[in-house]
Amino acid sequence: MNVYDVTIIGGGPAGLYSAFYSGMRDLKTKIIEFHPQLGGKINIFLEKMLWDVGGQPPIVAHRFVENLIEQAMTFEPTVCLSQKVNLIERQNDVFVLTTEAGEVHYSKTVIIAIGGGIFKPIKLEINGAEKYEMTNLHYTINGIERFKDRHVLLSGGGNAAIDWAVELLPIAKKITVIYRNEELKAHEAQIKKLTQHGVDILLHTEIDALVSNAEKTAIEKVVLQQHGQQSTHSFDEVLVCHGYNREVSLAFAEGLQPVRLENQLFESQGQCKTTVPGIFAVGDIVSYTDKVYLLVGTFQDAVLAVNSAKAYLEPDANSYAMVSSHNEKFKERNQKILAKV
Numbered sequence: 204m205n206v207y208d209v210t211i212i213g214g215g216p217a218g219l220y221s222a223f224y225s226g227m228r229d230l231k232t233k234i235i236e237f238h239p240q241l242g243g244k245i246n247i248f249l250e251k252m253l254w255d256v257g258g259q260p261p262i263v264a265h266r267f268v269e270n271l272i273e274q275a276m277t278f279e280p281t282v283c284l285s286q287k288v289n290l291i292e293r294q295n296d297v298f299v300l301t302t303e304a305g306e307v308h309y310s311k312t313v314i315i316a317i318g319g320g321i322f323k324p325i326k327l328e329i330n331g332a333e334k335y336e337m338t339n340l341h342y343t344i345n346g347i348e349r350f351k352d353r354h355v356l357l358s359g360g361g362n363a364a365i366d367w368a369v370e371l372l373p374i375a376k377k378i379t380v381i382y383r384n385e386e387l388k389a390h391e392a393q394i395k396k397l398t399q400h401g402v403d404i405l406l407h408t409e410i411d412a413l414v415s416n417a418e419k420t421a422i423e424k425v426v427l428q429q430h431g432q433q434s435t436h437s438f439d440e441v442l443v444c445h446g447y448n449r450e451v452s453l454a455f456a457e458g459l460q461p462v463r464l465e466n467q468l469f470e471s472q473g474q475c476k477t478t479v480p481g482i483f484a485v486g487d488i489v490s491y492t493d494k495v496y497l498l499v500g501t502f503q504d505a506v507l508a509v510n511s512a513k514a515y516l517e518p519d520a521n522s523y524a525m526v527s528s529h530n531e532k533f534k535e536r537n538q539k540i541l542a543k544v
Contacts (some may be wrong), residue, residue, distance in 0.1 A: 204297075204309050205237065205248045205309065205312070206297055206309045206310065206311060206402070207231050207232060207233045207281070207308070207310045208225075208230035208231045208232065208307055208310070208311050208312065208512070208516060209221075209225045209230045209231070209232045209233070209282050209310065209312050209313075209314060209512050210232075210233045210234075210235065210298070210300060210312070210314070211232065211234045211235070211251065211280075211312035211313075211314045211316055212232065212235050212288050212300070212313065212314070212315050212316060212317055213234075213235075213237075213241065213243065213315065213317040213318060213486070213488075213500050214234050214236030214238070214241035214243060214282070214284075214316075215241075215242065215243015215244055215245065215316060215486065216243060216245065216271055216501050216502070217243075217484065217485040217486030217487075217501040217502075217504055217505055218234055218243070218314070218316035218485075218486075218496055218505075219234075219241060219242075219243075219271045219272060219274070219275035219468070220271070220275065220277075220442050220497070220501065220502050220505040221279075221314050221316060221485060221505040221508060221509055222234050222268065222275040222276075222278075222280045222319070222506055223274050223275045223277055223278070224506055224509040224524065225278075225280070225509045225512070226250050226277055226278020226279075226280065227278070227524040227525075227530070227532065228279070228459050228509055228510070228512075228520075228524050230509070230512065230513065230516070231234045231282035232278070232281070233281040233282075233294060233308065233310065234275075234280055234282045234283065235281065235283045235288055235300070235302070235308065236282070236283065236284050236285075237285070237286065237287045238284070238285070238307060238537060239285045240284065240285050241268075241270075241271075241272050241275070241284070242268040242271070242272065243283070243318055243460075244318055244319070245264050245267065246268065246343075246490035247363075248264055248343070248344070248363070248366075248367075249263075249264050249265035249268070249343075249344065249345055249346075249368070250263065250264065250265065250344050250345075250346070250347040250370060251263070251264045251370065252264070253267055253498075255400065255497065255498070255499070256498050256499065257499055262406070268416050268532045268539075269311070270376075271500075273508070274305070276380070277333050277531070278532075283306075283308070283534045286302045286303075286304065286306060287302055287303040287304075287355075288300050288301070288302055288303075288308075288453065288456060289301055289302060289452075289453070290454045290455070290456070291292055291313060291357075291454070291455050291456065291459065291482070292455075292456040293451070293456065293459055296303065296311065297309050297310065297311060298310050298311070298312070298481065298482070300313070301538070304414055304478070311378075311481070311516055312481045312482070312483065312512040312515055312516065313481065313482045313483070314484070314485060314487050314508050314509070314512065315453070315469065315477075315482065315483070315484040315488055316485050316488070316505075317486075317488050318482075318486050318487045318488060319443050319449055319487045319488070323385050323448045324342035324343065324443070324444075324445070324447055324448075325445040325446050325447060326339075326342060326443070326445075327410060327413075327443055329410065329412065329413055329503060331413070332413055333510075335413065335415075335421060335422050335441075336420075338420055338421035338422070339439065339440045339441060340413075340441050340443070340486055341440065341441065341442045341443070342442075342443055342444070342490065344367060344370070344442070347370065347371070347374055347463065347533075348374070349440075350371055350374050350375050350440055351421070352375070352376045352378070352436050352500050353376055353377070353439035353463045354376055354377040354378075354437070354439045355371060355377070355378050355379070355438065355439065355440045355442055356379050356381065356410075356425055356436070356438040356440070356442070357376045357378060357379070357380045357442045357443075357444065358380075358381050358382075358409070358417075358441070358442070358443045358444065358445065358469060358472040359380075359382065359444035359445055360380070360382030360386075360387040360388050360389065361386060361387075361388050361389060361444070362389045362390060362393070363446075364380070364382075364389070365380070365387060365389030365390070365393045365394060365397065365530075366393060367442060367444060368380055368393075368397055368402065369393050369396050369397065369418050369504060372396065372397075372400050372402075372443070375440075376439075377403075378397075378402045378403070379402070379403040379404070379436075380397065380402060380403065380404045381404075381405045381406075381408040381409065381410070382404070382405070382406055382407075382408065383407065383408065383409045384406065384407070385406055385407060387404070387406075402501055404428070404434040405429060407429055407430055408427055408428065408429040408440075409427070409428050409429075410425055410426070410427060410428075410443075411426045411427060412425070413425060413441075414424035414426065414435070415424075422438065423437065424436060424437050424438070425438055425441060426484070427478065436524035449471075453461075455479075459479055460479075461477035461479045461482055461484070462477070462478040464490055464504050465495055467488075468487075468488055468489060468490040469484035469488055469489050469490065470490060470491075471484065471489050471490065471491035473491070474507045474510065475489055475491075475507040475508035475511060476508075476511050477503050478487075480515065483508035483511055484508070485501065485504035485505050485507075485508045486501045486504055486505075486511065487501075489504060503527075510522060510523050510524075
């Protein structure tokens with residue numbers, strides 16, 4: 204039985220920084236992530252610019268994720284992808300984590316870093332639409348350059364959808380935004396940018412059908428329905444942003460269930476400790492007074508949780524890790540980096 208000191212459920216920013224800091228604290232660490240890649244919710248908006256991370260110049264999200272992952276791998280944690288933890292039990296002093304596929308993991312402590320849960324895009328309920336996901340039907344943007352000089356149909360009226368439309372303004376040849384309700388729900392400043400650039404905004408409008416090209420490989424035309432009337436239009440790319448379904452299911456053995464609030468967030472008892480000793484929660488899934496639901500708050504949560512885990516395992520240990528500027532762990536690494544400068 205291979206027992207880890209810390210097992211982190213979730214490989215988003217909170218989980219990744221927890222893994223890094225856990226290595227600083229000499230803890231044998233494992234990350235279990237549901238998706239086939241690390242990065243968490245940031246993978247939804249890889250082409251967006253991030254400005255609000257302390258000490259970090261403005262950076263494209265996909266590069267930020269790459270940096271997070273590289274940092275998390277500093278102390279070589281074990282990483283398990285495409286695994287969904289369904290049940291947490293305890294045998295003596297060891298937590299037993301069982302996945303949906305039946306894999307079993309053993310750990311002395313657990314850090315829950317599942318964010319708002321497992322996010323899956325709400326897809327079009329149109330028969331056969333899935334076959335276009337390999338060509339020009341998109342539920343996120345994984346490379347903004349593919350939209351260069353293209354006529355883009357964007358379906359959705361919330362903040363995420365309109366943010367994407369704004370991002371595409373200097374890239375796409377033309378953008379048409381449709382929304383089923385009577386007014387867009389995004390920030391007024393973003394909507395103003397679209398109108399100033401002459402973006403077509405069609406309200407009370409939905410996608411009714413998709414018409415394929417002759418090869419049956421891509422969408423050539425889209426049938427729109429507005430006020431009960433149908434019209435057919437040609438588009439190069441179709442981007443659907445109707446929100447996400449969120450799954451926060453995570454079962455615990457009887458008597459092991461940490462207290463969760465009405466919104467499913469775990470209640471922190473201080474320092475990101477749940478009501479179950481040895482189980483901690485970080486990021487968007489934990490709640491406490493003055494909680495900051497931003498990336499900067501996520502990193503603090505990670506530090507608090509890992510320090511709490513260290514104290515749980517070794518009560519006489521220092522309350523926090525030695526800072527990196529004085530930490531012997533980085534001495535050799537620093538020399539190699541400086542040698543390249």
